[in-house]
Amino acid sequence: MKILAAIDSFKGSATSEQLNTAALSGILAAFPDLQVQSIPIADGGEGVLDVLAYQENAIRKTIQTTDLLGRQLEVPYLLLGDTAIIESAKIIGIDLVTVGSESISRATTFGLGAVVQSAIQAGAKTIIVSLRGTGTSDGGQGFLKSLETTDLSGVTLIGASDVTNPYYGENGAATIFAAQKGATAAQITQFNARDARFAQELLRDRGIDLQKIPGTGAAGGLGGAIALLGGQLISGFKLISDLVHLEQAILESDLVLTGEGHLDYQSSQGKVVSGVAKLAKKHGKPCVALVGSRSDDLGMLENDLTAAFSIQTRPISLDDAIMTQTTLKNMANTAQNIARLIESFR
Incomplete structure (x- = not known):
């Protein structure tokens, strides 16, 4: 039996590579003759650089720039041949600020x-x-x-996200996402009005309709800027999974392990677990999610996953649960028990 681990990072706890290694180490401790494979994975959000850094042709570069509040910082990006991978959260990430109305303004x-x-x-x-x-x-x-004087001819710009929201309106960038970034109700109204004016002027003057391009509301409207510059907006999970050849690895496996920090019905919306589970189902492979916590209602995921288990072994506070050592120990233990169960039926 060959087991593939493609587990998303548990934010604030462990990386995809750490979790894969823990799960497979737990399995090999009990069944040393099994074949295993680890593919670090992400969905186009945090952790993209960590995942793709394992590619053979990856070259890490650094650049001095400013964060979302204009403070100096040095940030990494990757070169894979003539393709650059930039993780926007490293530069303008929400984790870099204290969320509130002052910071979002x-x-x-x-x-x-x-x-x-x-x-x-x-x-x-x-x-x-x-x-x-x-x-x-x-x-x-x-x-x-920042790019108004930059020559982008000959460059293909791609925004990776599974968000499909329009640029403005009731489902637009400001209305849906600004509150979680600290915006007040008044600020949300202000931002939405600003975005609407810009988009309507763009449609009138240049014939470009941002509202008709899915994903222009991603990252607070950054998706719209990328589209305006002639770029493409594509699925983050598909992009990453193609780069790491995930589908081929699933095809060659007998069991697929995936997971994320918290699993619920929203996990079906472009997240790693959903993407991995769909690929596994496509090729008739059982797929088990090992997660930090899970909701009773998994929505459409119930149709794609074989099973989903929390790795916790007892009642535990969130602070204790996300300790890296605890997470990796529990991941190894749970994965080993899954393997024991499956092996008992062989």
Whole structure:
């Protein structure tokens, strides 16, 4: 039997690689003759660079830029041949600020432009920007300003996100996402009105309708800025899974292990567990999710997953549960028990 581990990172606790290694180590401790494979995975949000750093041709670069509040910081990006991978959360991430009305009023995507410029200078012909985990809601205006004199001809710009929200409106960037980034009700109204004016002027003057392009509301409207610059908006999970050849690995496996920090019905919306489970189902492979916690209602995931288990072994506080050592120990233990159960029926 060959077992594949493709587990998403548990935010604030353990990386995808750590979790895969823990799960497979637990299995091998009991069944040393089994074949195993680890594929670090992400959905286009936080952890993208960590996942793709394991590619043979990955080269890590760093650049000095500014974060979402204009503070200096050094950030990494990756080169995979002539393709650059930029994790926007490293530059304009919500984890870089204390969330509140004051921070969201100042938050800008401007600093992201310097990283794109650096990638072009390094020879990148394709630039992929992951769009999850940002703390901005500036409609991508800062990003546009930072690149207004940059020659993007010959460069393919790609925004990676599974968000399909429009640029503005009742399902737009500000209305749906700004509150979680600290915006007040008044600020949300203000941001939405600003985005609507910009989009309507763009449609009138240049014939570009951001509202008809799915995903322009991603990352506080940064998706719209990428589209305006001639870029593409594509599924973050599909992009990453293609780069790491996940589907082929699933095809060659007998059991697939996946997981994330918290599993619920929203996990079916472009997250790793959903993507892995769908690929496994496509090829008739059992897929088991090992998660930090799970809800009773998993929505559409119930149709794709074989089973889903929390790795916790007792009642435990969140602070204790997310301790890295605890998470990895519990992951190894749970994965080993899954393997024991399956082996008992063989």
